[in-house]
Amino acid sequence: MSSYYDIDDIMMEDEFVSVVFQVAANGVGLLDPGAETNCVEQGSKVELPFWLSHELQLRQAVSVNIPACFNQKTRKEIQADAACVDLRNRCPYFYELGCKIAPLVGDRTIGSFLLYAFTGRYKEVLSKAHSAAIAVAPKFLTLFTKEETHLYEAARSSMAAFKKWRLGGPRFERASILGRKRKPND
Known part of the structure; x- marks a missing residue:
């Protein structure tokens, strides 16, 4: 929690990293602006902020690629x-x-x-x-x-x-x- 209010830490966690979805996800059409539907298919490669990709990887929904x-x-x-x-x-x-x-x-x-x-x-x-x-x-x-x-x-x-x-x-x-x-x- 020491870096919770640190603006540099907040900005760092907003850096985009490439992830590959391991499962299909519904209702996340905003993640892929080029998508025609409101879901992301399994195996789709998407750029997400680090904080979101970290949380999704903890839930085993994505695998993070090396930036x-x-x-x-x-x-x-x-x-x-x-x-x-x-x-x-x-x-x-x-x-x-x-x-x-x-x-x-x-x-x-x-x-x-x-x-x-x-x-x-x-x-x-x-x-x-x-x-x-x-x-x-x-x-x-x-x-x-x-x-x-x-x-x-x-x-x-x-x-x-x-x-x-x-x-x-x-x-x-x-x-x-x-x-x-x-x-x-x-």
């Missing part, structure tokens, strides 16, 4: 140069969706792929946060996922606070209690 942002093409691009891949365009909540979709699709390689992608991009995010000028930031900021953008902003604010401190910001002060002398015990 396109975790396919072999993306994996090869990240292995070639992780820092240059536009993950935001593929899925703005790449890491969070990957963590939640891995158990649903049964692909054990997604976890190691996410770790590889994050470690490959982590150094680049921090180095740009500490060295890039503010005018340059928007050019590469469009490649970052939401998680990486939060990391970038945290690094920028910590670097700004450090520079302020180094240039004469508030220094550590001696506590007033340390200036008092103890009374001798007789």
Whole structure:
């Protein structure tokens, strides 16, 4: 429940994933806008929000397919140069969706792929946060996922606070209690 009110978690769960219906379903014509009837046949492939596909899979009504942002093409691009891949365009909540979709699709390689992608991009995010000028930031900021953008902003604010401190910001002060002398015990 810790992420119940988190807007990023709500937006991540609204990402569309491809599912295949294992059973026929009546009264769900809105799920497939191209359908002429108000039902979905068994074996139909439909794009659903993650939250709905997760619930339907728990009820064994659908099987979830691996999203396109975790396919072999993306994996090869990240292995070639992780820092240059536009993950935001593929899925703005790449890491969070990957963590939640891995158990649903049964692909054990997604976890190691996410770790590889994050470690490959982590150094680049921090180095740009500490060295890039503010005018340059928007050019590469469009490649970052939401998680990486939060990391970038945290690094920028910590670097700004450090520079302020180094240039004469508030220094550590001696506590007033340390200036008092103890009374001798007789």
